[in-house]
Amino acid sequence: MDKVLFRDRSEAGRRLAERLLGLAGPRVVVVGLPRGGVPVAYEVADALGAPLDVIVVRKLGVPHQPELAMGAIGEDGARVVNERVRRLSGVAPEQLEEVERGERAELVRRCQQLRGGHRPVALTGRIVLVIDDGIATGATARAACQVARARGAARVVFAAPVGPARVTPADLDADEVICLAQPAAYHSVGQAYLDFRPTSDQEVARLLALAATGSAAGAAPGDRPTHEAEVVVTAGPVQLPGHLTLPQHSPGVVVFAHGSGSSRHSPRNRFVAAALNTHGIATLLVDLLTPDEEADRRLVFDIDLLAERLLGITRWLGEQPETAALRVGYFGASTGAAAALWAAAEPSTRIAAVVSRGGRPDLAGPRLTGVRAPTLLIVGGHDTQVLGLNRDAQAQMTCPTRLDIVPGATHLFAEPGALAAVAELAAGWFADYLINAPA
Incomplete structure (x- = not known):
């Protein structure tokens, strides 16, 4: 060797x-x-x-x-x-x-x-x-x-x-x-x-x-989360199950907006969330639809509804003692990325940063021009159709943006090393805008 x-x-x-x-x-x-x-x-x-x-x-x-x-x-x-x-x-x-x-x-x-x-x-x-x-x-x-x-x-x-x-x-x-x-x-x-x-x-x-x-009691300082909990998030008229991880002294929390057919149990999003946690960033993996709603495939593509749920989740975070002072970022995949950008364009909500993994930002339509949060678009090099859609969306956005391509990766980033590359890129972006950003 x-x-x-x-x-x-x-x-x-x-x-x-x-x-x-x-x-x-x-x-x-x-x-x-x-x-x-x-x-x-x-x-x-x-x-x-x-x-x-x-x-x-x-x-x-x-x-x-x-x-x-x-x-x-x-x-x-x-x-x-x-x-x-x-x-x-x-x-x-x-x-x-x-x-x-x-x-x-x-x-x-x-x-x-x-x-x-x-x-x-x-x-x-x-x-x-x-x-x-x-x-x-x-x-x-x-x-x-x-x-x-x-x-x-x-x-x-x-x-x-x-x-x-x-x-x-x-x-x-x-x-x-x-x-x-x-x-x-x-x-x-x-x-x-x-x-x-x-x-x-x-x-x-x-x-x-x-x-x-599921607790970090006994973990080495700065190595593992100090608190993890299953939570129920009130977002408007519905209650949504989620998993909240809070590293000690975290300056920000990233809400994961899952794509079509996915949930808070998504192993890919859990993988990325764990990487963020090791960088001291809190994460909230939460379902945007109730179990009954998930059976209606039309709702998976209702970006307006999904964005409204994200905004409700963001307000909920602002009401919890342990997260009220934290900056909020969004990590979106597939249709969840469109919902994250739609919500980030809401004038009344201040989102610190957005990361899209294999996302469909084009589905955010005219809301793209209203996004103010620095946005990172991550696309697989072999995901050619989605890559084109991301390039078109980036051209419409006026906020700080960057498009990163993971060579050889397809839509789900299932290739060896591809998801690790996504996690590294996302951690760097959120570190810049959640950890190192001025208060």
Whole structure:
């Protein structure tokens, strides 16, 4: 391997999460392999809005070379032995049994320590994403996948930031294996990381507790949100469900206006929102239509109605003690971008900044000339029709605007690295106009 691929496990987890967004759904559970796999798994679970747990496995190391795995054991009696490694290392069967007895006792101890007495998350009938920081021999990965199957998983996907070139699902007893990088010259997992310091048991326990509560209590300063809550937003005559994340000392809040067929559970918007949160920016992901209204497809394209809901949400933020003093920005996707621009043109409302992802600003029509908030338009380079519509809309706008094209991306930015590029661009724009803008 010629170069470092990831700064640390958290960055690797965020990049892996982008690759896994298509698997997001209510049946998904994320499990990390302690210790090093848990920081990676935490980022995946956070981006996908999935519960996080661990599957505890222990490597069976060769007695005179403990870093070399001749097998692994896991919870619920899972056991994998690499007979080839055992024989070549000259380990007798009774020596293997002795190593296994010691590791089995340690396995029980660590299960109790990491979970703190809590029962494991139920896996029956679920899609289980088994996450580690990398694949070495594959022994611990295989044991973990076997545990997931023993607990009733309907589908097992093993995912890691890095692994060997020829690893297959059959090698790991998984239905699918996903690796971000599989370099030809691959010798160890640590080669892929700039910072590969050991993860402590305390850090694993902290991340599990953080994921379980949805709170940032115990997070490193400036690293994680201090408050997250499901909220009900009153917008005119309706009440709309939302998810509010408030980093400590945030200067601004970004309201996400979802596109047609999307909601506050959109994994793509959650991914971008998480990136904004790491920059200290608060986010509100909120549905603009009630469940009954969503059944009427005409309302998804009623930009006037959607904009009115956004304005109602903005007024609601101004009435809440924790958000009343915050500057407000809009992040819109598809038709939601048109609604964001329509609302931003309202003379009575002061919006600090707008970002459009693959948006339809043309649907804001004559309201475009009234937008005063600095606006960033982000479009995929291969989304040619929408790109043309954005160029035409930008020509009509008189506020500060910029059009950024993500090379090779299509409308949903599903290509590797595309959504991360969107998140970086949006974070930079909102940093300029929410964090660094004069009060």
